[in-house]
Amino acid sequence: MSGCTRSSTVAFRAPGKTAYLFGDLDLSDIPLLVTFAALYRASPDGNFADARPLGTLRDKAIARIPG
Numbered sequence: 001m002s003g004c005t006r007s008s009t010v011a012f013r014a015p016g017k018t019a020y021l022f023g024d025l026d027l028s029d030i031p032l033l034v035t036f037a038a039l040y041r042a043s044p045d046g047n048f049a050d051a052r053p054l055g056t057l058r059d060k061a062i063a064r065i066p067g
Contacts, residue, residue, distance in 0.1 A: 017046030
């Protein structure tokens with residue numbers, strides 16, 4: 001899934017939800033990952049109507065896999 005060649009990758013996956021893979025992460029992304037985790041947990045299907053709260057994390061998405 002293209003994560004092996006990227007530094008510091010993280011995935012979010014839950015049953016029945018869209019899965020996400022982010023890469024090329026660094027320490028400055030941790031607050032955005034925490035925000036994403038909270039939004040992901042609250043989302044019934046893992047999809048988001050507005051991705052703006054994710055800031056630059058949107059540019060680090062490697063994959064979005066339907067649930």
